[in-house]
Amino acid sequence: MTRLEGRPGEGSGGRRTAGRLRGRLGRTLLAGLVAAAVAVPVSAAASPGVPAPIPAALAEGAAPREAYAANLANLAEAARTARDAGRSGRADRLHAMEVEGTAQFLAFDGRGRGRAVEVFGDLETADRITVLVPGSDTTLDTYQRFRAGAVTLQQRLQAEHTRSAVVAWLGYDTPGTVSATVLTADRAQEAAAELAPFLRRLEQVSVPGARLSLLCHSYGSVVCARTATGPKVGDIAVFGSPGTGAASAAELPTAARVWAGRGGNDWIGRVPHVRVGAVGFGTDPVAPAFGARVFAAGPVGHSDYLKPGTASLDSLARIVLGTLEAPRA
Incomplete structure (x- = not known):
């Protein structure tokens, strides 16, 4: 958070005032993060056939x-609504997302395919923050698979660096794997x-010296390739990528190091x-011509990059922690 100090000679009263200002500023900045997250699902169009309450209404400055509390309540209501409508499968999956009331959702929308932005760890103290962007066919009905990867990554990071946080960002309507949209x-x-x-x-609310990383799976790599990033995003890693739509890593709107596996x-x-016209994504991200730093992924399949004990999980964690050395040219 931005540091505010009392003027020389103010003594304990000045320090108390400065402390209150720091706390107020921190709450204001974090409230802005809530607003940024909430704007995603609130603006999402609801798909027909999946009843759910509208997203939680949060007071300005929340x-x-x-x-977290408001979205958990909304999630529970969405589960009840789904069960009352005879959608027991969706209801069960939403109930599983509650995790006995301990889940931390910055945003949640149970309508249609759904949106969710979930935090693992403490954003207010973390100096290593990772944002996971999923690929095709990731919805509330398949969320547990996405969530499991975020949990595993956070556990792997915590083993070496306790001040870490992972954000599972299901903030868009992912395309179907078998569809023209993909x-x-x-x-x-x-x-x-x-x-x-x-x-x-996230850059505004993170602590001084924090590093942000963007990890992008499958079609999520196409999303990240189009996302302009600020100075705190030090690394972008794409994995299981069909291509990014760019001919090289140098074309991406970022100053971050770009990794591929x-x-x-x-x-x-x-x-x-x-790539033919608007169809396809061009250069292979792991090809030398793309110019990314290629990391070891081992023999994993398309949905296994964040599974425990894999070389891919280890490589991605080391990218986040800044301990993975770039391969020699």
């Missing part, structure tokens, strides 16, 4: 913990317009890396 960047462009301001808010058993390696 702090993250108020957002072949174009339309959804990614819309998502990038939401992700960029969210990252700016692909598992030996990932089917996406067999996807043609071409």
Whole structure:
């Protein structure tokens, strides 16, 4: 947080005043982060056939913990609404997201395919913050798979660095894996317009010297490739990527280091890396021509990059922590 100090000679009264100012400023900045997160699901169009309450209404200046409580209440209401409507499968999945009332959602929208922005760790103290961006077919109905990866990454980071936080950002309508939408960047462009301001808010609320990392899976790498990042985002890692739509890492709207990895058993390696008009995503991110720093992923499949004990998880954690050395040219 921004540091405010009492003037020389003010003594304990000045220090108390400065402390109150620091606390007030911190709450104001964190409230801005809540607003940035909430703007995503509130603006989402609800898909037909999936009943749910509108997203939680938060007072201006609400702090993250108020957002966490309000969104948990909204999530519970969404589960009840789904069960009353005979959607027991959705109701069960939403109930699982509550995690006995301990989950920390900056934003939640149970309508349609759904949106969720969940925090693991303490954003107010973390100096290593990771934002995970998912790929196709990630919805509230498949959220536990996405969440499991975020939890595993946070546990891996905590083993070496306790002041870490992971944000699972399901802040856009992901395309279906088998659909024409997944072949174009339309959804990614819309998502990038939401992700960029969210990252700016994270930069504002993070502690001095904090490092932010953006980890982007599959179609999520197309989103990240279109997201302008600020100076605190030091690393972007794409994995299981079909391509980014850019010919090289140098074309991405970021000054961050760009990493790329692909598992030996990932089917996406067999996807043609071409672009014809608006269809396809061009250069393979792990190809030398793209210019990314390639990290070891081991023999993982497309959905396994964040599973415990994998080389890919270890590489991604070391990227976040700043301990992975770039490969030699």
